[in-house]
Amino acid sequence: RGISFGDVYFSTYIHLVEEKDRIPDVMLSLNMKTASGTEFYGARHSNTPGYFFDLTTGKKIITQSQNLEYIRIYAMVGFYVYQTNLNTYMQNDAFLYGAGFDLNFDNFQLDQQLGGYMGYIGNGDRPLVYRLNIKWLRHKNMDLKFRFQQGFFDFPFTSFRFSTLINI
Numbered sequence: 001r002g003i004s005f006g007d008v009y010f011s012t013y014i015h016l017v018e019e020k021d022r023i024p025d026v027m028l029s030l031n032m033k034t035a036s037g038t039e040f041y042g043a044r045h046s047n048t049p050g051y052f053f054d055l056t057t058g059k060k061i062i063t064q065s066q067n068l069e070y071i072r073i074y075a076m077v078g079f080y081v082y083q084t085n086l087n088t089y090m091q092n093d094a095f096l097y098g099a100g101f102d103l104n105f106d107n108f109q110l111d112q113q114l115g116g117y118m119g120y121i122g123n124g125d126r127p128l129v130y131r132l133n134i135k136w137l138r139h140k141n142m143d144l145k146f147r148f149q150q151g152f153f154d155f156p157f158t159s160f161r162f163s164t165l166i167n168i
Contacts (some may be wrong), residue, residue: 011031024059025059030051035049050080053078059072068105074102078096078097080093100131108136111131114130128154
């Protein structure tokens with residue numbers, strides 16, 4: 001009930017290396033979360049600051065196939081720090097990681113991703129998530145998208161999503 005204000009995120013993305021023939025894209029991301037939320041007792045926000053930074057690299061591989069335009073492979077490593085509400089551990093530091101690949105066809109995209117983080121406390125701070133995205137492109141100014149997400153270890157949830165994207 002009532003009004004709730006959320007936490008504010010600040011992010012900066014720095015494109016360090018542009019993809020060329022044999023050189024992959026490399027990007028650095030710096031992110032901060034403020035403790036500006038309200039409605040803590042309603043579990044709407046955490047009232048805890050945090051930050052993370054990561055280094056992402058990716059490479060597009062052009063194929064000679066008639067239907068498959070290209071494959072894009074990517075990976076990410078980083079560091080994630082967040083304040084906890086525990087008396088014994090005031091913050092948790094975590095190794096952040098992820099990898100995936102995209103298959104891009106004429107009117108169809110398939111993306112698979114695996115990622116998570118590994119905290120040092122060991123109290124539910126090691127989630128791993130697999131995502132599968134399928135997108136049908138340019139269908140009368142509308143795209144259709146299906147997403148499946150499966151969590152492992154400290155994220156025991158499964159979700160499905162169907163979306164319609166309208167291109168304006």
